[in-house]
Amino acid sequence: xxxxxxxxxxxxxxxxxxxxxxxxxxxxxxxxxxxxxxxxxxxxxxxxxxxxxxxxxxxxxxxxxxxxxxxxxxxxxxxxxxxxxxxxxxxxxxxxxxxxxxxxxxxxxxxxxxxxxxxxxxxxxxxxxxxxxxxxxxxxxxxxxxxxxxxxxxxxxxxxxxxxxx
Numbered sequence: 001x002x003x004x005x006x007x008x009x010x011x012x013x014x015x016x017x018x019x020x021x022x023x024x025x026x027x028x029x030x031x032x033x034x035x036x037x038x039x040x041x042x043x044x045x046x047x048x049x050x051x052x053x054x055x056x057x058x059x060x061x062x063x064x065x066x067x068x069x070x071x072x073x074x075x076x077x078x079x080x081x082x083x084x085x086x087x088x089x090x091x092x093x094x095x096x097x098x099x100x101x102x103x104x105x106x107x108x109x110x111x112x113x114x115x116x117x118x119x120x121x122x123x124x125x126x127x128x129x130x131x132x133x134x135x136x137x138x139x140x141x142x143x144x145x146x147x148x149x150x151x152x153x154x155x156x157x158x159x160x161x162x163x164x165x166x
Contacts, residue, residue: 055105058140067141070134076125078138086145088154091121095148098156103164108139 030037058064071078071086081091092100101111112135115123124130130138 055109055136057105057143058136059144063137064141064144066134067137067139067144070130070138071141075128076130076138078125081121083150085150086142086148087150087152091154092161093150093153093156094142095145095150095153096156097146097164098161099164100157100160100162105136105139105143108142109135112138 058067070076071082072084081089082094083089086094088094101116102108109132112125112130113123115121115125117123124135
């Protein structure tokens with residue numbers, strides 16, 4: 001029985017390694033260097049559903065209570081970055097009138113659904129997907145806490161935060 005030489009055994013692995021490096025370089029250039037990807041969509045664009053418009057915050061006690069339970073629960077971990085009083089810790093303060101990424105109900109629903117992975121916020125606050133109704137309940141709960149003025153809120157970042165106009 002003939003044994004394959006070490007050199008002949010290593011060549012296919014070496015070529016596979018070169019292919020992987022070339023694909024990684026194409027990926028980096030396409031998604032991180034080009035302002036608009038040459039092919040494919042950015043991960044956030046792919047996750048965004050076709051625009052939801054005209055959403056209205058829920059105001060009934062049952063919906064707000066359900067939204068609070070989701071926000072405070074261990075399933076989606078919203079409170080770990082935004083604090084239980086929504087004053088902001090790693091994530092921004094959700095009780096003031098200064099927002100980074102839109103403060104309308106539609107924008108907030110979109111932000112919860114897609115998250116901000118580069119900033120550390122996963123879609124739905126974790127990998128646990130929420131229904132559209134649950135997302136609207138969470139957003140409604142957050143809106144209901146506007147102006148609650150928690151103790152020691154996260155400071156406003158004047159270079160990024162903009163006044164909210166609903």
